[in-house]
Amino acid sequence: MWRLLLPVCLLASLSPTSAIPSPLPPTQAASAPASTPPPKALLAQFKDARAAAAHALRLARRHDGFVILRVGLMPKDTSEEYEITFWNSIKDSQYPSDYEAYLKAYPNGRFAPLAQARLARLRAAAPKSASAPAAPTAPVAHAASNAAPTAPVAHAASSAAPAAPAPAPQAKTPPPPAAPPAAQTKAAPAVATPAQTAVPAKVNIATTKPGPHDIKDCSTCPLLIAVTPGNFMMGNDTDDPSEKPVHRVTIGHSYALSKYAVTVAQWNACANAGACPRLSSDSNSAPNAPVRDLSWDDAQQYVKWLSKVSGKPYRLPSEAEWEYAARGGTATRYWWGNEMRKGTANCKDCGQPWHVEAPDDVGSFPANPYGFYDMAGGVWEWVSDCWHNSYKNAPDDGRTWDEPNCQTRVIRGGSWRDGAGYMLSATRFKYDSSVRYNANGFRVARDMQ
Numbered sequence: 001m002w003r004l005l006l007p008v009c010l011l012a013s014l015s016p017t018s019a020i021p022s023p024l025p026p027t028q029a030a031s032a033p034a035s036t037p038p039p040k041a042l043l044a045q046f047k048d049a050r051a052a053a054a055h056a057l058r059l060a061r062r063h064d065g066f067v068i069l070r071v072g073l074m075p076k077d078t079s080e081e082y083e084i085t086f087w088n089s090i091k092d093s094q095y096p097s098d099y100e101a102y103l104k105a106y107p108n109g110r111f112a113p114l115a116q117a118r119l120a121r122l123r124a125a126a127p128k129s130a131s132a133p134a135a136p137t138a139p140v141a142h143a144a145s146n147a148a149p150t151a152p153v154a155h156a157a158s159s160a161a162p163a164a165p166a167p168a169p170q171a172k173t174p175p176p177p178a179a180p181p182a183a184q185t186k187a188a189p190a191v192a193t194p195a196q197t198a199v200p201a202k203v204n205i206a207t208t209k210p211g212p213h214d215i216k217d218c219s220t221c222p223l224l225i226a227v228t229p230g231n232f233m234m235g236n237d238t239d240d241p242s243e244k245p246v247h248r249v250t251i252g253h254s255y256a257l258s259k260y261a262v263t264v265a266q267w268n269a270c271a272n273a274g275a276c277p278r279l280s281s282d283s284n285s286a287p288n289a290p291v292r293d294l295s296w297d298d299a300q301q302y303v304k305w306l307s308k309v310s311g312k313p314y315r316l317p318s319e320a321e322w323e324y325a326a327r328g329g330t331a332t333r334y335w336w337g338n339e340m341r342k343g344t345a346n347c348k349d350c351g352q353p354w355h356v357e358a359p360d361d362v363g364s365f366p367a368n369p370y371g372f373y374d375m376a377g378g379v380w381e382w383v384s385d386c387w388h389n390s391y392k393n394a395p396d397d398g399r400t401w402d403e404p405n406c407q408t409r410v411i412r413g414g415s416w417r418d419g420a421g422y423m424l425s426a427t428r429f430k431y432d433s434s435v436r437y438n439a440n441g442f443r444v445a446r447d448m449q
Helices: 040-053 080-088 096-105 112-131 264-272 296-312 319-327
Strands: 057-063 066-072 225-228 230-234 249-250 255-258 382-388 408-412 428-432 439-441 443-449
Touching: 080 096, 096 112, 225 319, 230 319, 249 319, 255 319, 264 296, 319 382, 319 408, 382 428
Parallel strands: 382 439
Antiparallel strands: 057 066, 225 255, 230 249, 255 443, 382 408, 408 428
């Protein structure tokens, strides 16, 4: 991730009502507001500055032709910061559901009147767009947001509004390893070689037969890959403070993790059984796309159902299990090395192919050395851990780090909407466990017995 070396000690703040004509076009207008945690991507504009300067922050809040500047300190976890990033992520959206989600999360938010006005305008225009060719029924595309990493728009979970995953861009697909991951005995395993990303075949999981090392517990169950015990260095000491300190984790138990993120078709099997909510068709139209626009609570319903139909103890992976598998035996920034390599992940500046409206199908990009697909990009993935602002006092055995009555859970991996800086193996962020966002999905795990 980048670092913005900004001068520190800027505590001056313009009045919230001090407006200066903006040199930017209204379509690039941004704003400010307060509460549910959006992912790391949208926090980039100020989080990176905070990581580098530690206590300098500059927020630009633009209101249709005017720009309001505010320079000062803002703690990482303020509700105001979250509302601001939430609004910034949807301010240019052409999808009513984005403004509905904002109003659900912030009914009395500072941008509520503007959100209501835009929602009314979009609803009024709906009949026209209904007769026109429909845009790809994928994720809630945030128009004009290519310039900056767009973080999740918190779609408040509602039993009345179900939603499912979207596809992920294509990329070369190297053959999976000939055997399950071997136990790591060194803190810095070898880096994946170029040969591991050389095969350009796209995988269609609906027609591909399980490999010799794949595990399939039932006809509707996701494919799993067994992960053998081992140790690795978790975190990143040169980037986000929440990824520090780097610490050794020894996973002494065998577990299996799904080879791909859970797909729309797999989720729909649960919904058809009446065990999972039906998710938004706007985000979940392609059967082999990663299911998305779901909350941590939704994911818990799926693993409960999967455990029942398979007779196996399915669950979400712990954060340590997820990173161990995502690194695939490497200790570099990305699983393929220390530099971004085009065509290895589904993100907006990771190279073609890439589609702004949705991620491509699972398996469209190379597998890592352990055989797992799309651990970088595609969709953010829920894990079982409660969010902690750093790894201080984190468990070193790979188990879930939980807290009583936890409301904020960890998401990992970045999404197709984010930049290459979010594809690092150590990337982590938080999200409200009961809130849906159309770039959030998950994969499943279970203990090997």
